[in-house]
Amino acid sequence: MLKNDSKQELPLLSVRDLRVSFKTDDGLVEAVRGVSFDLSRGETLGIVGESGSGKSVTNLALMGLIPRPPGVIAGGTAIFDGKDLLTMSPAELMSIRGRRIGMIFQDPMTALNPLMTVGQQLTEVTRRHLGLSATAANRRAAEMLEMVGISSPDSRLRDYPHQFSGGMRQRVMIAMALSCEPDVLIADEPTTALDVTIQAQILELLADLQKRRGTSIILITHDLGVVAGVCDRVMVMYAGRVVERASVQPLFAQPKHPYTLGLLRSLPRLDRDHSQQLDAIAGQPPDMTRIPPGCSFRPRCPLAVTKCVTDDPPLREVADGQVSACWFDDAAAETRRSESVASATADSAEGRS
Numbered sequence: 001m002l003k004n005d006s007k008q009e010l011p012l013l014s015v016r017d018l019r020v021s022f023k024t025d026d027g028l029v030e031a032v033r034g035v036s037f038d039l040s041r042g043e044t045l046g047i048v049g050e051s052g053s054g055k056s057v058t059n060l061a062l063m064g065l066i067p068r069p070p071g072v073i074a075g076g077t078a079i080f081d082g083k084d085l086l087t088m089s090p091a092e093l094m095s096i097r098g099r100r101i102g103m104i105f106q107d108p109m110t111a112l113n114p115l116m117t118v119g120q121q122l123t124e125v126t127r128r129h130l131g132l133s134a135t136a137a138n139r140r141a142a143e144m145l146e147m148v149g150i151s152s153p154d155s156r157l158r159d160y161p162h163q164f165s166g167g168m169r170q171r172v173m174i175a176m177a178l179s180c181e182p183d184v185l186i187a188d189e190p191t192t193a194l195d196v197t198i199q200a201q202i203l204e205l206l207a208d209l210q211k212r213r214g215t216s217i218i219l220i221t222h223d224l225g226v227v228a229g230v231c232d233r234v235m236v237m238y239a240g241r242v243v244e245r246a247s248v249q250p251l252f253a254q255p256k257h258p259y260t261l262g263l264l265r266s267l268p269r270l271d272r273d274h275s276q277q278l279d280a281i282a283g284q285p286p287d288m289t290r291i292p293p294g295c296s297f298r299p300r301c302p303l304a305v306t307k308c309v310t311d312d313p314p315l316r317e318v319a320d321g322q323v324s325a326c327w328f329d330d331a332a333a334e335t336r337r338s339e340s341v342a343s344a345t346a347d348s349a350e351g352r353s
Contacts, residue, residue: 006215011038013062013184018076018086020054020061023069027289031057035076036315039184044210044217046231046248048224048263050285054240055220056106061086062101064093066337081183099129102177102180106189108169113163118145120155120174122179127178144175148205167198174205181213188220203230224267228252236260239296242315246322255258256324258301258331295326303334 020032032054039045047055060066061076062085078085080101097103105111105218113121124142126132132140138157145153148171161169170190177185187206191199207230210217219231227234227248234251236259244257255261262281262315283300286292292299298308307327315325328334 013039016168046227049237053237101188102182108173
């Protein structure tokens with residue numbers, strides 16, 4: 001993706017202390033707990049974390065797509081081009097959604113209307129937001145399908161979503177999201193369930209479109225390999241919180257939070273003995289209706305100490321441009337030290353026996 005080196009201008013999108021809750025029969029679920037981040041023009045921000053970490057809910061809240069009830073925007077601001085998305089009226093949000101902020105949903109089969117042709121759905125967007133005539137909207141729709149690599153676009157406009165393959169439906173979603181040339185594109189797991197060839201094509205398409213249009217992208221994914229290849233910065237979420245945020249290179253080279261380290265260690269590697277099992281993070285994410293006191297990751301953390309049980313660590317800067325919510329400044333270094341001590345202790349015990 002396009003790498004953004006300019007750090008001087010104000011961010012296009014600035015989110016501060018976003019909080020989202022859901023009222024359920026089991027209690028209040030705090031799905032997003034104080035999330036903050038900035039998105040610059042032309043930048044790609046990756047958001048990673050396990051299922052239920054709050055990645056998608058964060059971005060649905062920005063788009064005004066949280067069902068209320070049971071959802072509640074409990075606090076925070078989301079300043080987009082000088083205006084707060086969270087306080088906009090439904091009419092104001094509708095004028096921005098699809099026009100200035102586009103979204104690629106995770107499952108195109110459910111996001112696309114099965115009762116409408118692809119052409120009807122594509123033209124609806126441009127006629128509403130750009131005021132195009134029926135003829136101009138059809139021309140624009142065919143151009144967009146061609147741009148995302150769908151052959152015979154004029155005839156395919158008359159087809160229904162079920163007549164497209166999974167990869168082609170994803171391309172249709174991208175075409176729809178980009179029809180109005182938005183300033184921001186939110187891509188929620190855009191390559192999930194696609195084979196690796198189609199994944200590469202989709203990512204290449206997004207990179208090409210970003211270079212040509214300067215679009216800012218928020219990429220929600222569980223695939224750290226994709227993040228390493230296409231993102232400028234990464235935000236790691238766990239149990240509704242941001243636990244680490246950094247540029248791609250330092251985050252992969254020197255992760256500061258033990259959860260980030262665990263995610264990276266679970267990745268397949270070419271230099272790993274294939275007969276060995278992949279490293280896994282022990283335990284399960286917490287029940288969001290009963291979040292434990294102190295650090296939410298503490299029950300699964302190999303570095304947890306007494307302080308972690310009682311005190312929730314704040315998100316703080318631990319290296320230049322790298323922030324982490326952990327009482328240790330460098331979880332990777334501390335883990336290596338702990339492993340070295342454990343190995344030495346085991347060797348010593350073996351020698352005595």
